Amino acid sequence: MQAAFHAEASTAADPALSLNSLRKSFGSTLVVDRCDLSLKKGEILALLGASGCGKSTLLNMVAGFETPDYGTIVLEGERIDELPPNRRNIAMVFQSYAMFPHLTVADNIAYGLRARHVSRTTTQARVNDMIHLLKLDGLANRYPAQLSGGQRQRVAVARALAVSPRMLLLDEAFSALDRNLREDMQLELSLLLRDMNVTTILVTHDQREAFALADRVAIMESGRIAQVGTPEEIYRDPTSSSVLRFLGTTNRISARVSGTVSGPQVRIRDRIVFYPLSDATPAPSVLPVWVDIRAEDITISNAPTSIHETGPATIVLRTFLGSQERFVLKLDDDQIVVDRPQQARRNELRLGPGDRVYLDFDPSSCRFAFAQ
């Protein structure tokens, strides 16, 4: 083994994985910009972001397929960023699954064990365990070309877990499955991983996937980690406008901020008026700002509300989405989307295109951004 940097003997409280100030550029583009992250043993963390935000590069650095320009990666007390990928004992599941087409399911799963020169009997037993665990019974002698997409994904996971890795990495591992299968697999995998207490990082652009599987979610944007927290924390309390806009359906409405005796006041088309309460209150200014607010945080009614007293909006479209009702409203030239849960409908009036309504929302659920 190469000489490794050992921290003090790890205790149960020490992080299983810590990424310290990682930085990576390709040519002149800075792709990962000073990322710090730490995971506890057995924790599942999702790296969520749009394409090009640097999440895959970050994952590849942890796996060893990319070298950081700067920064360290410490896994269970051992510094691994200088180890080649085959010595890190970290297993990865790829988006394409990367099945070895010339090996049967059993041989695919056994690959990592054979690379480690594990004895034949132990390998055989472990392969059988994984086949059973991932519900691949009866498929041991099939080739990948003979399997469905879902089955191939199971083999990919089985292959990764067979080597008892210190850490599991999932790179958009569900995007090739269709919706129903995806949700079933996510559920199954999340139970399995918690059961086996495997520290996991998964990379995805799909918010539902991240929320379904992860204990904590890290939102990445332009190479930086914008916010880390439990799904509920980052959903309810996003630290910035861009994080808010990333999760859920949001509206972006143009507004003006003027100074008053009671503090800065936000005016949307001079009809919706409120005083912002969140931390990032904009200062009064001549320039317009964006108000970002979720569709589900807005309520509508026939009567004027505390923030919307005159000049109602008109409903242009109503769509039934299953668990929600979605309204598209027009306030002058602004288009606003409002989602209303289905159950509420029984207590509320039926509304449809042409109806004139007033909006209400809690100012603390807005975030602001500055229009350039």
Added chain:
Amino acid sequence: MPARSLQRFAPWLWLTPAAALLIPFFVIPLLLTFRNSFYSDDPMGMLIPGFTLANYSKIVRDPYYLGVFENTVWAALLVCLVSIVMSYPLSWVLARAKGSGRAFLLWTVYLPIYVSVIMRVFGWIFLLSDGGLFNQALIHLGATTHPLQMMNSFPGMMVGLVHRYLPLMVLPLATSLRKIDDAILRAATGLGGNRWFVWSRIVFPMSLPGAVVGLQLVFAGVLSDYVIPSLMGSPHFQMLAPAIYYEGITNASWALSGAIASAVIAIVALFLLSANLLVRRVAPWASL
């Protein structure tokens, strides 16, 4: 309805040019070859109809003909071996190259196929003949006092054959290797394999179907090559194609040359079929 019946016969209409070309000038010639192999030659160069196996027994019993067959098959197998070893590095680099690097390598591999064999042999003659460049260099460096016989010898012919058929091995092998995408290599490495393990367990097995296609092309090519043995070969090491020419044209022994040609077809067919079966056996996944 006329349109309907046209539709039914449409494929056959499209096939007419091919049939008009291939049946009289491909199928019939082959059948004639096979038929002639059972006729006899008379000493004055006439072909006598009949049915006899004398031609076949001649090529099987006569040490000269037997030798020609052996020579050619051994030479073909040797060229196959050398080609596959030489082409692996190039095919690998070609398979993973992208953009202008890939274009450059493809040029260097395709150009020899399209450039005249004459030009290539000319270059080799210049390099390998007694007064040629290599001998001059060797003598100049004092490695030898007499020029080494390289042209018109078995090694010289081998060099010419490998040079001619190597591209036919490189291309199918590169196609197979190209299918090994980055994700597979990363998966194989990430799961713990070192370079040798990844190569022997993943890269090499996955390249076998392409390698077999290459072997088939090279074997068939060398077996029937006329130019290189004639221009660069040794008079003591006779190959099949010049022998067929000799018997068929110079001696006008149509029956005997028919028998030799039929035997060549049989050997090539046998090789191709066994190669296909081998692939089916060793790499069942390739035909899934």
Added chain:
Amino acid sequence: MTRDDISFQTSRSLPARFAAAVVVLFLSGPIAIAAVIAFSSGDRLEFPIPGFSLRWFAVALTKQQYIDGLRASVIIGLANALLATLAGTGAAIAIHRYRFRGRAFLQAFVMLPVALPAIVLGLGLLYALSSYNMRPGLLAATLGHAVIGVPYVFAMVSAALANYDNSLERASLGLGASPIRTFLLVTFPLIRDGVIAGGITSFLFSFDNFSLSLFVTRGDTLPLRLMQQLLSYADPSIAAISTILILLPLGGMLFLLPRIVRGRI
């Protein structure tokens, strides 16, 4: 975007690249040397060449046997390319657009001339010629070379057909165009690349053909005459004419290679 991985990717490995470079040198060396010698001002074959001159090109272009050979080869080349293109394209369209029994067999059959040793085909053609009361010569060579060219045309046009979306044809027919019009205006332009590539390949291979020409001509073609010359006395005029001839594959490859690189062939 290039990525600088830790070198587990063995294409970066030095031994592989070095070995590949050696093989590239092996493949192109003799050709390059022959090309250089063609420009030699000396009387015999020597390297380095004493001086730069075009004299051997002049010799090559005035040698009657070369000129006749070149003319014969060009005629045969063009004619056989045309025949092979017609036959191969028709076969490709038949097999890839229609379903009928025996399709797989026919496909294997059309590709067969590639697997067959050319020398055997040459011999067979010799036999057949006498039955058809034909003499060895340009026509016989044209037909023989066309047979060899058909598999290449077939393979390239098949690839073009596989790549293109036949819902375009359906759209055309649905809009009311007749099958013939659809073929001319929709199908053919889309497979044109494959057809031309096949034709060029057939031409180039015919230009370099020995085994077949040996039997069905009386040494008429240029390759045969050059071989004759090599056997008797090798002088730089052979290199000169071969270098001129390189223009042919070069021209062909300028058309073919970008399509190969892009994966269209």
